[in-house]
Amino acid sequence: MIKSWLNRIEKRVLKTMETPGHFEPFSFDQVLASCASVYKAGVKLRYALYGSGFLKSRRLDCPVISIGNLAVGGSGKTPMALYLARMLSEKGMRPVVISRGYKGTLGKQAAVVSDGREVFLDATACGDEPYMMAMEKNFPVVVGKDRYKAGLMALKTFAPDAVILDDGFQHLKLGRDLNLVLLDYSQPLGNGRMLPAGRLRETLCMAKDRIDAIVFTRCPPDVFQWDAFQLDAVQGFGHQSFAKDIIKVVPSVPVFFSTHEPFVAQLFPAGSDNNTKEFQSWTLQGKTAVLFSGLARNASFAQSAQDLGANIADHLEFCDHYRYNGPDFKRIMARAKALNVDCILTTQKDWVKVNPACFRDVTVAVIGIRMRVSNPQGLEKFIWDNTLGQATAPGRP
Known part of the structure; x- marks a missing residue:
């Protein structure tokens, strides 16, 4: 009863977060707007305390690159963290990714998720995104609510050339050399309101002095080719x-x-618990599928499936960071069988919380996301010039 009531409230809040325009007086939305005003005042106070030196940021003895956003959920922070970690690794550097470990069971404890070769924790302990990044087995991943303490652990254990701070823009306790802020191109600031009446953690004006670069994500093909100076000349795009x-x-x-x-990251054929590596020639084009996902923006996953050519028979949507259980798996399987689909599709973030044995009777494709930057050389040069190239400069704090 209580769980059902809380679920209804959560859905109502999420609906308000997507609602633009004026709120009616004395409505539920207006109550959330009042709460947002209190939240905004609290955020301003916290930033003022850091600005005055009453609260202090502490630095690590290596460059720190923060990847963050202004709004909660769905801007592509994890794909960007992976993109940067791969980029640095390919340059022969030793990056470490540090994450909060959201929804993990470690609490305030810092821990090594992976040393770049072996994964030591599961998704329940460390959280969905850290585990997903650790499964790359190409660079170490460390989690900790206190990112400074997690950073000290990373420095002591791995002696990295650089730390990539996943979802760290608002975590002022750890100083950083560079702040990359990601904004979803179609909804960069949500409905323009602060939490809980909107998705904003802070407004653009509150954040502008801390932003070193902006990366617009999920850009449509035409926009993907733009340079910033072209925006005034381009016409005819709805979100321009x-x-x-x-x-x-x-x-x-x-x-x-x-x-x-999007790409097919793993394929589990019907009748098998094991991922097959032989799916390069396998395609979703024309196949009917049931989708399930627990993301901040489930619609983005449905779009990815469509982009890969799948025909969506149904999409079972769950809340972000949802923890699946046995009845959920039965419901998904029952829906797939009832619709007689070719396969079930889900995301890498969701699959790390799934027991593959529950889906043995149907083919499952796990969809991953690759970040592609329109000017990769420019981004690489910007990062190097502003952080890594100065790592050995005299007088660096």
Whole structure:
């Protein structure tokens, strides 16, 4: 009873977060707007305490690159963290990714998820995104609510050349050399309101002095080819004004454009518990599928499935970071059998919380996302010039 009631409240809040325009007086939405005003005041106070030195940021003895956003959920922070970690690894450097470990059971404890070869914790302990990144087995991953303490552990254990801070823009306790802020191109600031009436953790004006570069994510193909200076010349795109308005607030900040490319990361044929590596020739084109996902924006996953050519028979949507259980698996399987689909599709983030044995009777494809930047050389040069190239400069704090 209580769980059902809480679920209804959560759905109502999520609906409000997507609602633009004026709220009716004395409505539930207006109550959330009042709560947002209190939240905004608290955020401003916290930033003022850091600005005055009453609260202090502490630095690590290596460059720190923070990847973050202004709004909760769904801007592509994890794909970007993977992108940067791969980029640095390919340059022969030793990056470490540090994550909060959201929804993990470790609490305040810092821990090594992976040393780059072996994974030591599961998704329940460390959280969905850290585990997913650790499964790359290409660079170490460390989690900890206190990112400074997690950073000290990373330095002591791995002696990295650089730390990539996943979802760290608002974590001022750890100083950083570079702040990359990701904004979803179609909904960069949500409905423009702060939590819980909107998705904003802070407004653009509150954040502008801390932003070193903006990366617009999930850009449509036409926009993906733009440079920042072209925005005033390009006409006819529905969300163009969002990008232009944001750039006007931070005119001196470099801007990059990126897109998310979906791909089949794993394939589990019907009758098997094991992932097959022989799926390069396997395609979703024309196949009917039931989808299930627990994301901040489940619609983005449905779009990815469509982009890969799948015909969506049904999409079972769950809340972000949802923990699946036996009845959930039975429900998904029952729906797939009832619709007689070719396969079940889910995301890498969701699959790490699934027992493959529950889906033995149907083919399952796990969809991953690759970040692709329109000007990768420009982004790499910007990061190097502003962080890594200065790592040995005299007088660096």
